[in-house]
Amino acid sequence: MRFFVGLDVSSFDMKVCMLDQDGVAVDTFSVSNDLPGATDLKRRLLDLTADTQVNTLRIGLESTSVYSFHPSMFLHHDEDLKNLGAQVFVINPKQIANFKKSYSDMNKTDEKDAFVIADYMRFGRHTMSIVKESQYVAxxxxxxxxxxxxxxxxxEKQHFLQHLSYKCSTFTQEVESSVFGNAMMELFLEKFSLEEIAQLPLEELAQFLQENGKSRFPNPKEVAASIQRAVRSSYRLDQVVEDSIDVLLGTSIEVLRSLQRQVKEIDKTIKRIMAGLSQTIESIPGIGPVFTAGIIAEIGQIERFEDETKIAKYAGLYWRKHQSGRFTAEDTSLTRHGNQYLRYYLVEAANSVRRQVPEYHEYYTKKYQEVPKHQHKRALVLTARKLVRLVDALLRNHQLFMPERSVEI
Known part of the structure; x- marks a missing residue:
């Protein structure tokens, strides 16, 4: 016997609908969305299937952030349900909404939503999204x-540049160094007026930059000279306006430094978890533990996906087609659907890999030269799409990246 359970989850409760293989409602009820409620749900499912030979027990619920996380993990890890062969699926709400359109006369109620989710499971429309294991969730x-x-x-950098354009209108055009380097940040924190910077001896300004830039400037005098050129060619502000801009620049610098410290702390924790996780895509030059973590955290168990095309679609790495009659548009936009986090980490990883792996550099260059518009964005997304095939092959076959020989893709 096959059973399908739909859960409509809210912050307060869970509406439950259990269907048999013929679509007949076995039971409908409601439990609270907390540990006692989930325990009661488990007990009732076990009671309903106690005298039946269960071949299939599939439990589905929509992905509703923190509301669905705890019940899905509770049901997925429960040993009694595992003994029944239960599978828990977390489903994209858009898929349920599209499926529900076939029920034209159905009103919007939580009980009916639970039925639709169960019926969606019964029709076998779920192709992936079994809940992830704990390490992937972490x-x-x-x-x-x-x-x-x-x-x-x-x-915040955009806000900073906006304030900087008030302080020194030609700074970003004239200065031959990163505005966000430590030396520049320290220069702005000193709250020098434009006149004070212009009148500083060139050697003194160059020494200030070299000391605060940790001696990383190959030619600090040239940078100092470019700063003074920018200062001399910029508009002057009233004192009261300049003072307020200095405060805003200083505040923005502190915010940026605080955020960057937080990113470093998160990166340390990611690397610590990754050190104990068995995976092979970090062997690709240029990816590293952080990009690797971002990719596998969203993919989870590779078995969730039928093949690499499903991963690409899940990430939203495809363009919409626009066709009417014999006309096919050449300039179409990248889809707005898909997992934005997986897309971000795949694209960032592709941008890094193309700098270190000749095959990906050549592919990026070829795609860049194919079109007159959106060249970098298009080439980078297509390179990320190519990277998906490699990631899928390495994870599915437990292979390490070998540049001197082809990978089984």
Whole structure:
């Protein structure tokens, strides 16, 4: 006998609908979304299947962030349910919403939603998304938090550059060094006025940069000279405005440094977990433990995916087709669907790999030269798509990357 259980999960409770293989409702009930409620759900499932030979028991619930996490992990790891061969699936809500459209006369209620999820499971529409094991969940929390920190840093840098353009309007055009290096940050923290910077002896400014840049400038005098050129050609502000901009620049620098420290702490924890995890894609030059963690945290067990095309689609690494009659559009946009975290780490990894692996460098260059618009973005996404095939092969076959011989893809 085959049974299919749909759970409609909220922060307060779980509506449950259990169907048999013919789509007949065996039972419907509600339990609280907490440990006692999940324990009661497990007991009732065991009671309902006690006198039946169970061939299939599939439990499905929508991916609703923290609301679905705890019940899915509880049911997945429960030994009594494992003995029944139970499988727990976490499903994309969009898939359920599209499936529900076939029930044109169905109203929106939690009980009906639980039925739709169970029926979705019964029709075998679930192709992946079995819940991930704990180590992947731990990595996912870290890598997703890192992703948001990086996005926050990018936004804060944009704010910083905006304030800098008030302080010194030609700085980014004239200065031949990174604005976000430690030496530049220290220069802005000193709150020099433009006149003070312009009047500093060139040797003194060069020494300041060299000391705070940890002697990394190949020619500090040239950088110092470019700073003074930018200062002399920039507009002047009223004192009250310049003072306020100095405060904003200093605040922004402290925010950036704080965020960067947090990223470093997360990276340390990621590397510690990765050291105890068996995987092979870190053998690809240029990926490293952080990008590796971001990729495998979202993929989870490779067996969740039928093949590499499913991984690419899950990541959203494909373009929409726009065709009407004999017309096919050449300039189409990358899909907005897919797992944004997996897409981010695959693209970042591809950007690093192309710098170290000749095959990927050549592929990126070829794709870059094929089109007149969106060259870098398109070439990089296509390189990431190529990387997916390699990642899938290494994980599925437990292979190490061997540049001198082909990998079984």
């Amino acid at each position: 990595l996912q929390q870290l890598t997703r938090s890192r992703y948001h920190l990086i996005k926050t840093i990018t936004k």
